[in-house]
Amino acid sequence: MAKAKCAKCGTQTEFPKLPKKFVCPECGVLNTPQPATAGTADQACGCILPTSFEWRLPAGEFETPEGPLFSTADDGTKLTLQEWIETFGSNPRIARAWMKKMGIEGKPGFVNVSTLGKKIK
Secondary structure, three states: OEEEEOOOOOOEEEEOOOOOOEEOOOOOOEEOOOOOOOOOOOOOOOOOOOOOHHHHOOOEEEEEOOEEEEEOOOOOOEEEHHHHHHHHOOOHHHHHHHHHHHOOOOOOOOOOHHHOOOOOO
């Protein structure tokens, strides 16, 4: 068993083996386990942790001989389909299809961000 500590709230979560990524069950922050010698977010030059839903969406998909890999939005770590589902609890292919649909005019949920904040005559 491996324990991982959330960098934001400090909650410790136990896993059968240390994952590449994990979502804190308390605060919902995406974490990348670091060696015990790594710095914390409380130190100077610590990072601000991502908390919004966008950080749980795949940033890219890569085909490899072993199968597809999906890239995380925070640091670009590539996860297999199974690792992604175990970490985020959702299928990244469905999430990518939803994201692509959001950019097509006429589809439900479409927002033209280029006109936001402009005065419409």
